Amino acid sequence: MTLTRTTCPYCGVGCGVLAGADGTIQGDPKHPANFGRLCSKGSALGETIDLSGRLLSPKVDGQTTDWDTALDRVARAFSDAIAEHGPDSVAFYVSGQILTEDYYVANKLMKGYIGSANIDTNSRLCMASSVAGHKRAFGTDTVPGTYEDLEEADLIVLVGSNLAWCHPVLHQRIAAAKAARPEMRVINVDPRRTATTDLADVHLRILPDGDAALFNGLLAHLDSTGAVDRAYVDAHVNGFDAALAQAQAEDPTASGLSAEDLAAFYAEWTGTQKVVTVYSQGVNQSSCGTDKVNAILNCHLATGRIGTPGCGPFSVTGQPNAMGGREVGGLANMLANHLDLENADHRACVQTAWDSPTMADHAGLKAVDLFQACADGRIKALWVMSTNPAVSLPDSDGVAAAIAKVPFVAVTDIMENTDTGDLAHVLLPAAGWGEKDGTVTNSERRISRQRAFLPVPGDARPDWKIICDVAARMGWADAFDFETPEAVFAEYVALSKAAEPFARDLDLSVFEGVDYAGLEPTQWPANDRRFFADGAFYHADGKAKMLPVVAPQPRNQGLRLNTGRNRDQWHTMTRTGKAPRLGAHLAEPYLEVHPDDAARAEVTVGDLVRVSSGRGDAILRVLVTDRVAPGQPFAPMHWTRQLTSRSTVNSLVTSTVDPISGQPALKGAGVVIERFTAA
Ligand code: SF4
Secondary structure (H helix, E strand, O other): OOOEEEEOOOOOOOOEEEEOOOOOEEEOOOOOOOOOOOOHHHHOHHHHOOOOOEOOOOEEOOEEOOHHHHHHHHHHHHHHHHHHHOHHHEEEEEOOOOOHHHHHHHHHHHHHHHOOOOEEEOOHHHHHHHHHHHHHHHOOOOOOOOHHHHHHOOEEEEEOOOHHHHOHHHHHHHHHHHHHOOOOEEEEEOOOOOHHHHHOOEEEOOOOOOHHHHHHHHHHHHHHOOOOOHHHHHHHEEOHHHHHHHHHOOOHHHHOOOHHHHHHHHHHHHOOOOEEEEEOHHHHOOOOHHHHHHHHHHHHHHHOOOOOOOOEEEEOOOOOOHHHHHHOOOOOOEEHHHEEOOOHHHHHHHHHHHOOOOOOOOOOOOHHHHHHHHHOOOOOEEEEEOOOHHHHOOOHHHHHHHHHHOOEEEEEEOEOOOOOHHHOOEEEEEOOOOOOOEEEEOOOOEEEEEOOOOOOOOOOEOHHHHHHHHHHHHHHOHHHOOOOHHHHHHHHHHHHHHOOOOOOOOOOHHHOOOOOOOOOOEEOOOOOOOOOOOOOOOOOOOOEEOOOOOOOOOOOOOEEEEEEOOOOOOOOOOOHHHOHHHHOOOOOOEEEEOHHHHHHHOOOOOOEEEEEOOOOEEEEEEEEOOOOOOOOOEEEOOOOHHHHOOOOHHHHOOOOEOOOOOOEOOOOEEEEEEEOOOO
16 A cells, blocks of 8 residues: 555644555654654544545535536625625635645635635634734744754743643653653643643643733743843843833732742743743633733743743644644735735735735734624625634634525535535535645644545545636636646745745745655745744844733633533544544543532533523533532533534633634633533
8 A cells, every 4th residue: 555645634733644545544754743653633534534424516505516506606606795895795714724725825815806804714713812922022923933842841831731632742742752851841831630731740720811920920030030131131122121010010829829839830930941831722712812922922032032942932733734824824914924914015015926906905804703794794705614613613603693694605615514514505515634735834834745645536626726716707717727736835935935025034945946746844944044043033123022911810700611622533523523433532522520510510420411601502411520620610612513403612602802813712601500401
């Protein structure tokens, strides 16, 4: 059996996979993300590639049809809406699952040809606060870390990150490094005790959103103990005094930690030069997520612990191509190559490169706002690509109702029946993992190839091709006459050359004229340069910026629902739900409840409870465990309405977002629980 070198389609670690058409799956020993390792999800990929449930032909109004009919309908609906109501009356909602080439053409169509920036992505749900925090601190959205930094660090602080379940191979790399170098220390900052905590030397059980107070306190401690690198700050950082003054005004015990635990943590962080602070959804998915990111970045900037091996802040991305989407401007407030949509010079640069007739000149609707615009009638035509917002967004019942109100909805997906696809007027069958070619970028900015090793089933087509086919029917055939994903990638690389005066470090010159078919996993910036090693940042004066962060006050709101992921499932289980061994880990929707809360609700292990929030209610099986703190039950978000015939967990969550990033606060819904007895 010939095995094809490709990349895992699940998390942002971006592991290399050797895959065969007979379902053989092996870790790629040569891939620098995983060196042959795979986690449970990656290992089971071979069990998910059958065609059961697949959408194999286009459908219009529920009837199977041919591509011309379906594409004509989509193009006409979008053209008519734009002609009648203007470009901002239409929207695309895309996904960190699609490949960079798909993302690129979708952005080009919406921003450069339709002339709106109403294209946002489910990556808004996973890393938008990090993007905004990076831009505020560094002047660009730059993730400075590498996986090797984690292995070289003497202290790893994992904040709001269940790496063991959500980035398992990265967790394995840390575990191996710690086994080889027992003096390496790991501190886990999390309101929950998770599988990740098992690896940690210390668990700091903060209150929800207590991380802002924790890191503000660290900044004040660094100053009071003379640990601030004054020379570094003077040369390379603005905003120190204001950030410090605010930090000094805060009470670090608002984090929920005792004075003793705080003192020990601060002493260890201060006394260790090689510190990497890894953070993920516990930081990002919050109404103050961007501030929490900046509270972490402040401490690294104040000590110059950034830009050197084994050092720095490191935001790990959730999805396989969240980073690739960022690179090609996949968010409603960005342009390709990390250019700024609201900067006239940047817009002119991209418009010239695209030779486009128009250009969006203001930010589009971010995810939550986009579906609110569907609800209130502003969006007349919506195209959802390879994601399931009727399950994954907060207030997901409200989102489903909003989609149902849109006069025209197209959905591209690999599956015939999804909660979102069931609301579509036109269903477009997408080629899936293993059936199409393109590139993805992982959490450490490494661009890898996804390669086809299976025939494309039925009438399915790759996303980039479907988008180009619609663009051609809307009158822009010449600008979208790409024959291959390689041609799309070449245009993206060429655009990066044009953008060089504005984005010098998104340097893709290493990809010029590259052998796309044989492309090896390659990190940017090119030539092994390390971001910020020279102390040069991207604000106009070349300096970084520290931000004053006001820590939120601890809230007492009864039960506060924390949502997240299971080890063996991915998003809404479209693929992982097919593998019996993955289902065996945690087989049904559940709620982890502290014994005190279980006693108060008079429920015990195995009981069913109704979890209600005033927006929806979900029926979940009770797990009683002290892994969660009192008042902080936890539920995974994977199960759909189709699987349970009930509301989804995310239907319980409000649409509250971080005001800067627009990222939803998916971890803080006020809920009540009561025993449920089936009628
Ligand atoms: Fe796939 Fe992530 Fe597991 Fe690697 S760690 S095999 S990328 S799910």
